[in-house]
Amino acid sequence: MIIKLFFTHSKLIELKPILLFLILSFLSIGCKLNDNSLQGEYGSNLPPETDDLPPLLDPPVLQSLDSQVVSDTEIKLTWNSTGSGNFIIAYQIGSTPPSDCESGTIISNVSSSPYTVSGLNNNNTYSFKVCGTNGKIFSTGRIASAKTMTYCGYRKDRVPYANSGDSGIDGSTENKAFTICTSVQLTTISSNLDKYFKLVSDIDLSDVSTPPHVTGSFTGTFDGQGHLIKYFTGTSLFNQLGTGGVIKNIGMVGASSSTSRGLLAEVV
Incomplete structure (x- = not known):
């Protein structure tokens, strides 16, 4: 709908307050709260905007974790899990594993089992915690320990x-x-x-x-x-x-x- 205001003798027609109220009320017909789509002669049928994001999948959950000494500098970790996502390995020297998967030495973006941790010191005990992650949160981790071989x-x-x-x-x-x-x-x-x-x-x-x-x-x-x-x-x-x-x-x-x-x- 097009509203035209006419000029007479170069003077704008004076609108009374009650008339102005009626015009504005008339223009608002068809507009609804929370409806940001435009319709009409010059409008568009675009869908309303939304801030909704796809829901995150649950991180993979470990069912078991085993460790196997490979050499004087390597320990292989093997686990079973349910769900999809990546894994994080946290470890430290000693018989006590890290308290969570953000402590100790971190290996991130591990895609699958098994995984061999290398660069360790010979004849040392290492404790590991492995967690599943979806990029935002961690699943409850599993722990394991093993002692690397002596050099000889x-x-x-x-x-x-x-x-x-x-x-x-x-x-x-x-x-x-x-x-x-x-x-x-x-x-x-x-x-x-x-x-x-x-x-x-x-x-x-x-x-x-x-x-x-x-x-x-x-x-x-x-x-x-x-x-x-x-x-x-x-x-x-x-x-x-x-x-x-x-x-x-x-x-x-x-x-x-x-x-x-x-x-x-x-x-x-």
Whole structure:
């Protein structure tokens, strides 16, 4: 509807208050509270605005949680759950898990089970709490604990050395040294006489029929790091210490030698 106001002799027709009220009332016909759609000759049939958002799905709920030691630096977590969504893993050193899934060390946006937590310290107990999340809230978490292996407990069967196959390890420097856990690994020093080695555990030879013996002239570095070689019997640990060779920080307990040239090296 179009309302026109006419001008007569350049003067606006004066509207009486009661007439103005009637006009405004007439214009308001058809308009309803909370109805913001426009209708009529110049209107639109757009739907009214709304602030409603899609409802959030409930976060996944864990039914169980198990832990399995994989190595000296890794623990695998496996769980069963209902519902859909992601998971958060919270963990810390010790036998007490984090109080919630926002405490301790956090691993977020985990999509599924199982998950292997890496970069842990060897021979340490870790406690975990795993929760489901929909991005806003967490479900009640499940807890589990496990102790990582000792360094040598995981690497005793490796050859030729305890850290053979690890990234960047070539024995060229102290930071890239080959590590020794067993008498067999100790004997294989003979194959790399100019390299850097570290003993990372005491070695007990009481039940070893063939004692370790490094043949050739050793020109590398052997750092015992304060560990002991126990009950050694034989000629000597190293055959010969060559120019530039270093043997240090090593102790021998209950040892006996068939030569008078020394327990560590026959010829120095």
